[in-house]
Amino acid sequence: MTDDRISPAGSALMNSLWNLLYRVVSSTDHSKTVWTAVLRGSCLAFFKEPIDDLPAADNDGSRRLFKERFFALEDHRVYDLFEFLLSDDMAGLKEVDRKLIRRSLNGLLEQEGAPVRLLRDTFVPLPDSLGFDAVATAEERLNLFDLTAASRHLETAIAFLSRRPQPAPQEAVREALLSVAAVVRTLSGGTGKVAIGTVAPVPGFQGMPPELAAGMEATMRRCHEVSGLPGASSTGEPVALPEATFLVVFCSSVVNYLLELRKGAR
Secondary structure (H helix, E strand, O other), X not given: OOXXXXXXXXXXXXXXXXXXXHHHHHHHOOOOOXXXXXXXXXXXXXXXXXXXXXXXXXXXXXXXXXXXXXXXXXXXXXXXXXXXXXXXXXXXXXXXXXXXXXXXXXXXXHHOOOOOEEEOOXXXXXXXXXXXXXXXXXXXXXHHOOOHHHHHHHHHHXXXXXXXXXXXXXXXXXXXXXXXXXXXXXXXXXXXXXXXXXXXXOOOHHHOOHHHHHHHHHHHHHHHHHHOOOOOOOOOOOOOHHHHHHHHHHHHHXXXXXXXXXXXXX
């Protein structure tokens, strides 16, 4: 069953996504061949259809056939198609088209009230622009500080959260929690037992405002409880997607906060 929170919200969003793709591709297709390339590449590598009967020299005909396939997709597969078009070399899109689509997509999604945003060519079900910014900023900072393990865990959390048609909420929380644990271990000197579900080993933790420290620790413990990781008092109770999304965003915010502390301590 498809989760409506990660699916295009009816025909208005579908139409807007199509109109964006049509305007971008057609406006830069001076050779009048791109729709033919997009149809052929998509049938070959995304739709997995025979390509021998596709029009070889009819760009408008290729656009019409591609449009038919676009609107015949199940809702969640439209996101899959855009991810394919933006990231796969076989998709047939020019890089200038990809850049123009990336530049416009999040504004369109926000305008249409879609519950997802594009992050590194992946649609992620983040609840609002604040959550999106927290995750995007955390990814940038982890790479900036060369925290490879933490960055990998956060990327995996987003992948689990974005999995279609069914997300994997518990796995997403687990990976986000491990991302925080990797940052905590690095900031605390990289020695001793890995601390999961806490930021207490970080230098400067005792200097945090008490209410902030207590709230952070309580939410980190909640992440641990639902993650299924060893050391929790429960074996990992089921976690709903809205809570998992919140907890992933929370972990991203903790990463940002801890890295700000590190920067301030230098």
